[in-house]
Amino acid sequence: xxxxxVVLLSGGVDSSTTxxxxxxxxxxxxxxxxxxxxxxxxxxxAAGKVxxxxxxxxxxxxxxxLRAIGGSALTAETEVPKGSITGEKIPATxxxxxxxxxxxxxxxxxxxxxxxxxxIGANVVDYSGYPDCRPEYLKAFEEMANLATKVSVEGEIRxxxxxxxxxxxxxxxIKKGIDLGLDYSLTWSCYDPTPGGRPCGGCDSCxxxxxxxxxxxxxxxxx
Amino acid sequence: xxxxxVVLLSGGVDSSTTxxxxxxxxxxxxxxxxxxxxxxxxxxxAAGKVxxxxxxxxxxxxxxxLRAIGGSALTAETEVPKGSITGEKIPATxxxxxxxxxxxxxxxxxxxxxxxxxxIGANVVDYSGYPDCRPEYLKAFEEMANLATKVSVEGEIRxxxxxxxxxxxxxxxIKKGIDLGLDYSLTWSCYDPTPGGRPCGGCDSCxxxxxxxxxxxxxxxxx
Numbered sequence: 175x176x177x178x179x180v181v182l183l184s185g186g187v188d189s190s191t192t193x194x195x196x197x198x199x200x201x202x203x204x205x206x207x208x209x210x211x212x213x214x215x216x217x218x219x220a221a222g223k224v225x226x227x228x229x230x231x232x233x234x235x236x237x238x239x240l241r242a243i244g245g246s247a248l249t250a251e252t253e254v255p256k257g258s259i260t261g262e263k264i265p266a267t268x269x270x271x272x273x274x275x276x277x278x279x280x281x282x283x284x285x286x287x288x289x290x291x292x293x294i295g296a297n298v299v300d301y302s303g304y305p306d307c308r309p310e311y312l313k314a315f316e317e318m319a320n321l322a323t324k325v326s327v328e329g330e331i332r333x334x335x336x337x338x339x340x341x342x343x344x345x346x347x348i349k350k351g352i353d354l355g356l357d358y359s360l361t362w363s364c365y366d367p368t369p370g371g372r373p374c375g376g377c378d379s380c381x382x383x384x385x386x387x388x389x390x391x392x393x394x395x396x397x
Numbered sequence: 398x399x400x401x402x403v404v405l406l407s408g409g410v411d412s413s414t415t416x417x418x419x420x421x422x423x424x425x426x427x428x429x430x431x432x433x434x435x436x437x438x439x440x441x442x443a444a445g446k447v448x449x450x451x452x453x454x455x456x457x458x459x460x461x462x463l464r465a466i467g468g469s470a471l472t473a474e475t476e477v478p479k480g481s482i483t484g485e486k487i488p489a490t491x492x493x494x495x496x497x498x499x500x501x502x503x504x505x506x507x508x509x510x511x512x513x514x515x516x517i518g519a520n521v522v523d524y525s526g527y528p529d530c531r532p533e534y535l536k537a538f539e540e541m542a543n544l545a546t547k548v549s550v551e552g553e554i555r556x557x558x559x560x561x562x563x564x565x566x567x568x569x570x571i572k573k574g575i576d577l578g579l580d581y582s583l584t585w586s587c588y589d590p591t592p593g594g595r596p597c598g599g600c601d602s603c604x605x606x607x608x609x610x611x612x613x614x615x616x617x618x619x620x
Contacts, residue, residue: 322494
């Protein structure tokens with residue numbers, strides 16, 4: 175029998191590739207997405223398409239309103255910053271405690287499913303500024319998780335947080351996904367789509383995606 | 398200037414007393430409640446009344462759908478267990494990863510507010526079965542939290558998780574709250590109210606509350 179996993183899936187390049195990797199590693203896939211007041215539903219639609227394409231046992235979408243907390247260009251009614259890929263500093267699109275909140279929901283669902291494996295597409299290379307993408311953070315979350323739940327405290331399960339993209343460049347991630355047969359035309363990266371539903375081409379996420387495809391020597395099927 | 402705090406507030410005896418304690422300790426109070434698909438809105442109303450009564454700077458209610466995860470009598474469409482206060486085992490009303498999810502949202506808000514102090518009414522005495530109420534869990538969460546956010550990683554803030562009720566009996570908690578002038582008629586404990594909006598008197602939470610007031614030698618103003 176396959177070992178069960180919960181995979182955080184936003185529908186972007188990283189989480190979609192993570193899902194494909196978890197499949198290739200032989201895990202049962204349970205994909206978890208959030209409806210957290212994104213400006214655009216396109217991202218959630220992409221997550222649904224990727225989940226079907228890769229083939230998951232279940233795809234759960236949880237409504238959790240991160241907008242209420244405030245403090246980020248991704249969820250607040252402020253302008254998305256354009257034209258700069260920030261290497262050193264923490265970007266303005268940083269969402270407070272986002273990975274912690276998402277991993278906590280994943281942990282709750284993993285306890286219900288009795289799934290020892292939680293996958294997240296965290297990456298330190300292109301987004302070095304996010305504190306909650308670093309290995310020491312992920313390790314601390316794993317330790318906390320194993321003290322937090324009935325199934326782990328009773329010894330039935332030992333939770334493991336998997337972040338297979340952690341040390342990969344965007345180009346390496348894209349090459350890996352293509353090797354695994356992932357169709358990137360189903361994924362979505364843009365923070366600020368045009369009224370016609372096309373990527374803006376100018377936000378950090380579009381720029382990082384474009385750079386990744388270019389360096390991978392592959393044409394982005396989203397154009 | 399007062400140091401800022403975020404206080405998790407459900408409107409029950411424990412979290413309401415925790416709010417009163419945080420006030421007595423001189424913190425600026427920012428109360429955080431969740432609309433997570435409770436069967437009854439009475440609990441959230443109680444939280445609002447307690448927040449006004451104690452006097453908070455802000456009371457934020459976040460919609461976060463824990464029902465979607467399943468696995469608990471408190472949020473699923475199963476029957477609430479009656480007539481047994483479970484001392485040793487983990488109760489059926491345990492919600493998977495609930496404290497972890499709530500503390501994660503509190504952490505996100507605390508980062509936005511730059512509030513170093515997070516209060517939770519966790520208690521190991523009456524509910525010894527909940528793994529996410531134990532000191533070792535809370536310590537692990539605190540360590541993870543300080544690796545998770547921009548303000549802590551940049552050294553601006555060191556987050557502290559406060560659980561002032563941790564080692565107190567329910568009777569001690571109630572006596573403390575009364576000393577601090579807390580009006581327990583505004584609080585709500587019952588998991589399964591009557592159609593007329595009265596406490597059922599038979600669920601674990603009603604039984605623990607009744608035992609607490611009895612041992613404190615005080616009449617419960619909710620009757």
